[in-house]
Amino acid sequence: MEDPEKYKVRYAFAEDYGTSMYKYGPVREYPDVIENRGLILEPSLIQRVFAKEAGGELKGKRIIVGEEVAMYLGSRDDMAKNLIYPMRDGIIDLRDEIGWRIVEEITRYGLRKYRPKGDQNFKGFYVAASLSATAPKYMYEKIFEIHKKIDEEEGLVKAITIIPQPLAVAIAEKSVTCMVVESGHGNTQICPISRYPIRDAIVSLNRGGAEANAITAEILRDAGYGDLVPEERLVRLVKEAIGLIPLDLDKAIRKAKEDKERFRVIFRVPGTTMVIDLGDNSWTRFLIGEVIFNPGHEIFESYYKRGVPRPRDTIIGEERVTGTISLADAIIKAAEKCPLELHEYLWRRVILSGGNFAWKVPKELRDVACDAATKVRKMLEDKGLKVHVGLVKDPQYSVWKGALTYALAVPENYSWDWKLMEGWYKWR
C-alpha cells in the first residue's frame, strides 16, 4: 500500500471559496476558476408532463454551475431572479438551503473535473478548503458535511481541512510573520500572522469589490447607461476597465475636471457593439477605486443617499467597526490588538491580496493614479507609519496557492482539532 503521505502529495487538492469566484484544482501552478454562483432551473411544463406520463413527478429544481451557466441564461429579469451567488461577504447563512446546495454542486463540479481516469489507487483527494477568516463554525461543519456527502456518493474526498484565507495568503507569499489584507468581492479581512493567524486581532470589513461595483453601477446610471446596470458581470467589466485608484482623491478630481479630455474614457464592451462613454463625468473613474480604501470620504455621502449601499458595520467581540472606516485605520486597529513587540515585524511586511487589489494604472495617468500597494503605503505614511506594503504576484490566486501548500505540508495523521481549527477531518 502506498505511503499515505506520498498519496497526499499526489492527490492534494485546494479550493478557495471566494464570494465571487471559486478557484479549485490539484497540484499545479494555477487553479481553475468558475464563478461562485448557480442557476436555478425550475422544471418546464413539458418536463413535468413527460415526467407525469412516465409515472413520476418532477418536483426538484435543477442547479447549473460552472461554464454551463451561460448556455441557460434567459432574459435579464430571469437572470436577476434565478442566478444566485450564494455567499455574501464570504458567508452563507446556516438556513440558506439553496445557497448550500449551490456550494455543494460547485464543489462536486470541481472535484469531478479532476477525478483521475483509470487510476486504481485513487481513493479520493486530500482537500484543503479556504474560507473567510470570519466564517462561523457552522460553515466549517457544512463544508465538512458537503465533502463527506460527495465522497459517499462518488468517492472523491479522502480527507478535508479548512484554512482561513489570510493564512493561505501568508503561506503563498512565504511570509511567516506579516500583516495580510485580503480583499475579495464581498469582504476585506485584515489578519496579523505570526506562524498562526492571530484570530483575536482579525478585523473584518463588510466591503470589497462589490462596493466598487455598486459605485460603478451608479456612475453608469448617471451617464445614461442604466439599462446595463442589472448585469453584474458587465458592471464588473466596466469597473475593471475604467476604475482608477487616486493617489489623492481631491487632487485627482480637480485635475480631471480641469483637463477633461485627458481623463476621458470610452469603453467598448468586448464582443458587442456597445460603447460606454463617460464624457465630462470621466472624473468619477477615481471614485471607483477610492471607495475600496476610504468609503468614508464625504463625496460618497450623496451616493449613499441615492441608494448605493453603505458598507455595513462589523461587530468584533464587543467592538463595532464602522463599515466606512478607512483601510489604513482598520489595518492600524488590527495591529493594535497584537503585542507591541510584534508591531515592528508586522509593519515590515503588509501583504495585499485578492482580486479587489488588482487595479491597472495607465502610464499616462501615473501622476494622479496609483496601484493598491502605493495607496495603502501612502495612507499609512499619512498616519506617521513607515511600512513596507506589497501586492501579491497573482492577487486572485494567492489564497488557492496557500491552501494547496497547506494541504501538502500538514501531516496526514494530524486529525482535525476543533480547538485549534486545524488538521485533517476524516470519516473513513
Add this chain to the structure above:
Amino acid sequence: MEVGSKAVSLEELLKRKLTEDWGYRILLPEEVGLKEELGEDDIVLKDADNLILVSLIQIDLSGSLSPKVRKRVRGEIGRLARLSAYFNKAYIALPEEVLKLHKNKIIDVELLREAGIGLLSINLLKGEVRQLLPPKPRSSSRAERVDVTPLLKEMESKIRKLELLYDRLENELNEIKKEIDNLKVRIEITNTSRSKEEEIPKAEEESGREVKIEDLELPSFMRDNPWLEVLRRRGRE
C-alpha cells in the same frame, strides 16, 4: 508686405490673358471639388479636357527680400506639387519685376522642373504674361476626388476586429501557457513519485520513511517556502 491694389490688377491681367489669349476657361474651385484645398490666389482653368492650376504669388517690391518670402515660395511649390495629382498642368505666376530682381534668390528653377511646375511672369506695364518655364503635362487622367470616409470606416472596423482577435488570441495563449505550466508540474510530480517508489527499498518504505516535500518538483510558490517546515510540525508541537 503685400500690395492690395496691385494684386487686383495682376490677377485681372493674368485671368484676362489666360482666357482671351491662351483660350482657357476659368472654373470655380467647387467645380473641381477642391474648395477647401485651394486658396484665394489660385486660379483654376480648363483647356479642352485638361485642368490647369495657376498660383499667383504677390510680393511687395519695396522691402528687402526676407527669408520668409523665400520660405513662402518654397511652400507654394510644395503645395502645388501635392495638388498636381488633381491637375494636368500647374503654374506659379510672379510679377516680372520680382523675377528680374530676385529670380535666382526666390525661385529654385531645378526644384520647379523636378516638380513639373511651370513658371509664368506677369508684366503689368506691358500687359504681358509669358511662360518662362513650361510645366510637365500629366497625361494620365487627373486623380478622382474620392470620398474615403466609407473606406476609413471599413478600415476602422477591420482594425477593431483585429484588436478583438488579438485580445482573444493573447488570452488563449496565456491560458495555454498556464495549462503547460500545470501539466509540467503534474508530469514532474508523477515522475518523481514513481521514481521514488522504484528507488526506495521496500523495507525502508515499510519502516515509514518521511516523505520530504522539498525533494519533489513542486509549483514555484512552494519552493523554498519556510511554511513547509512550520506546517509539517503541526500536530507534533
